Amino acid sequence: MKHQKGLENAYVIKDSKKLRMGYTTGSCAAAAAKAAAGMLLTGDLVEEVALMTPRGILLHLLIEDIRMKYDDNRKVKEVSCAVQKDGGDDPDATHGAFIYATVTRQERGITIDGGKGIGRVTKPGLARLVGEAAINPVPYRMIEEETAKVCKENAYQGGMKVIISVPEGEKLAAKTFNPRLGITGGISVLGTSGIVVPMSEDALIASIRLEMQTLTAQGAEYLLITPGNYGEAFASRMHKLNRSTEMKCSNYVGETIDMAVELGIKGILFIAHIGKFIKVSGGIMNTHSRNADCRAELMAAAYLRAGGEADTARRILSTYTTEEALDLLVHSVHSEEDMLEKTMEQVCEKVEFYLKNRCRDRIQIGAILFSQTKGKLGETSEVQNLMEKINRGEI
Incomplete structure (x- = not known):
């Protein structure tokens, strides 16, 4: 019979598809720490633990790769074990990774640190201080509480030291935001609910906010923001532009602006592909196609405002890509006028x-x-002034 983890009926519906939930690296670390602490104090194998997540879902997680070390009196002095991360149907870089906890006794208190494959904070503005292991507050508290419960259940009055590690962590970190956030040497132990919700917009927006907080903590006042890789590549060719405050916002233009206002940022310069920001010219602040499109309609409207004629506007309405629409502007019947330039002036005005x-x-x-x-x-209109301020504000 297949092992029941507690998530068998936990799923979300996205684009008419049923997507399975998973559990976070924080839940894995807390469960591994709980199991290792129990084995350290009792000497008995623990092959499965129950873990109540902050979300209120009770998990039943298997404990793997158990290793015990003994002192000269055959008393257990160190236990290491792992829980394998299951990100559900979320495209998670850490899915399948083994999250280890190594636990030893100490005189008093519970201390938690990161070992191999856990990143170290090198820049201010994150949830942990510079030099600390990148174990976020909720996972940290979960590890601490689960370890303390085991101590209490076994009437143990001493302390414990817990080291969290991920053997493949440094390699996996290259696929995460950590290099951009100044977290070096491995992944972060994350999770606010203990549960992974597939393709969670909240998680994506939280990561954007975290990067912005990091930049502001380093003194950034003016930000260079691109929606994605196209914008980043275009910005990289602007050799006279300081890119030290560059970050990405994905489709979340509106939320990014809101965050900047809240965090006290003085200015933002967006560098964006027309396919994204033609939507902004219509007031669409989340540019994902499932929220709204209207690219052809907005391009045709801008063309008409620029003085274009109806036949070309109708042809623009039949285009599937903005690049195709731009070609129509170049070959507009107004051959004596640059309708591409005039239309883009209209688009920029609305943006x-x-x-x-x-x-x-x-x-x-x-x-x-x-x-x-x-x-x-x-x-x-304010681009040149913003570029001057961005170039003066290198961090």
Whole structure:
């Protein structure tokens, strides 16, 4: 019979698909610590532990790779064991990794640290101090509480030292945000609920916020923000632009602006592909296609405002990509006019209006728009001023 972990009926529906939930590295670390502490004090094997997560889901996790060390009197002096991470149907870099806890006795108190494969904080602004292991507050508390419960159940009055490690952690960290956050040497032990919700928007937005907090803690006042890899690649070709405050916002343009206002950022310069920011020209602040599209409609509207004629506008409405629409602008019947430039002026005007509307003019904000085939298409009115301030504010 297949082992029941407690998540058999835990799932979410995304795009009409049933996606299985999983459990966090924090839950794995807490369960491994609980098992190791129990084996240290009793000498008995613990092959499964029950763990109540902050979300209220009771997990039953298997304990693997148990190793015990003994002193000269055959008393257990150290226990190491692991729990394998199950991220459910979330595209999680740590899915399948083994999260280890090594537990030894000490005179008093419970201390927790990171070993091999657990990252170290090197920049201020994160949940842990510079130099500490990247074990976030909720997982840290879970490890501490589970270890303390075992001590109490066994009437043990001394202390314990818990070392969390992930043998493949340094390799896995390259697939996470850690290098951008200044966390070196491995992964972070994460989780606020103990449960992984597949493709959680909250988790993505939280990671954007964390990166922004890190930059502000280092003194950044003006940020360079790209939605994704296209924007990052385009920015990298702007050799006179200081990119030390660069970060990504994915589709979450509105949420990113809100965070910047809340954290006291003075200005944002977006560098974005037209396929993303044509949507912003219509006030769409989450640019994922499942929320809204309207790319062709917005491009056609901008073209008409620029003085374009109806036939080309109808053809723009039939396009599937913004690059295709741009080609129509270049070959517009207004051959004596640069309709691409005039249309992009209209687009940038609307982008600026909606960006400023979102931040209520509480920060300086601007955008550079580009295309993969045609390069820079246009910019909003405050771009040059923002670039000067970004270039003066290297961190």
